[in-house]
Amino acid sequence: MGATERYIYLDHAATSHPKAPGVVAAMTSYLETVGANPGRSGHRPSATGARIIYDTRARLAGLLGVEDPRQVVFFPNATAALNQALLGWVRRGDHVVTTSMEHNSVNRPLRWLAEQREVRVSVVSGDSAGRLDPGAVAAVVDARTRLVVVNHGSNVVGTIAPIAELREAIGHVPLLVDGAQTVGSLPVDVARDGIDVLAFSGHKGLLGPQGTGGLYIRPGLDLEPLMTGGTGSRSESDEQPSFLPDRLESGTPNAVGLAGLGAALRFLEDTGVATIRARERALSERLWEGLSAIPSVLLYGPADPDERLATVSFRVAGHTPDEVGHLLDRRHGIGVRVGLHCAPAAHRTLGTFPEGTVRASAGFGTTRDDVDALVAGVAELAAEGEGA
């Protein structure tokens, strides 16, 4: 591989790369010309920082159909957001309903709740492609169910859960949606989709930097803060503020990251999430069709591109996933993610546990040529036969 050849990055489900235009400049600008902690001090750089954070929060609210930006709270990543949502809402002895397609950022906190707070967790199985039946979820929900928590888009096979239908089926039970893989890649409207709490990542589909993410919380749904501390408000008191976003945002925010996220959101507004979705759907379809034409390749997840994100998991007969990934990386300059993707439950559902799969995920920066190169690389590997 020559020095000038561009590395083909197909791991957008992990983090998007490159970021949206303007992100790096916004972050550099913050570090070089603003610098201050936003809003905590009374001086001009601090005020500038506060305006930038406000702007990012307001844009995110607009993107998600949230009326009051105060209901959008920032966290370092979707995992921190999910932990706050789960541990801040589910009480001792409560009943929680979830699915078999969840990421460990949901399953590990649920396990903690089961062990530490005697929480009863009911798990509804997805089918062999990871699809969820809203009726099956409703059947397990009872009068004492405190929360239904559902993965919106599988990080393993991209299966998209039918959130609006789920809301219809379960009635008024609080619904927490893990949107780590979907926000920015699929249009999401919290009111239209009936979402009470939505966790999102800033550094995947939203095309912002790592270290950003957050929660949308429906007004009236009060979470107990997991972290308390300085918020730059009610400073005369040692009591945590009762109002959002301050109540759940203690400590110095990732101002430089949120400046970058703001630039990414401007790009998403200009481009349109629907446009991004159409593009990624087409790449997803091309990827699936290309791989399915190779006889020794086994594909997982829904075949219909409307039912999944631009994420595809596969195996090559006669090769372990790590061999495939390694060869793609070293020989062809293509980056994919192999293994269990922090989602052992999903792999169990798909029948790919414990060996795992090779996961290729396209994103904003991916081209048709990138997809074709992956397919060609896998075809070459498959043709070489076992243990090449």
Add this chain to the structure above:
Amino acid sequence: MNEHVVLLFPSVHDVVGAERALQKASLWCDLVPTPRDLSSNCGMSLAVRAEDIEAVRALTSRLGLKVDGMFDRPDGEWRAL
């Protein structure tokens, strides 16, 4: 600063939101450190012109902005408006 009126807010989010709203309505305002003698939940406040007080009141009321109080000090002592 004596001819200005200072608006107090519960949090940074509220101050910045109010600043935006006033700027959009072409009303002069300045983000300033909350005066030491005024007790506030938030370390930043908004200064506005005394002659704009009615317009500011109307705007904050119409938009439902969370103003904790308005103060001026014509004789060197802060007084609530």
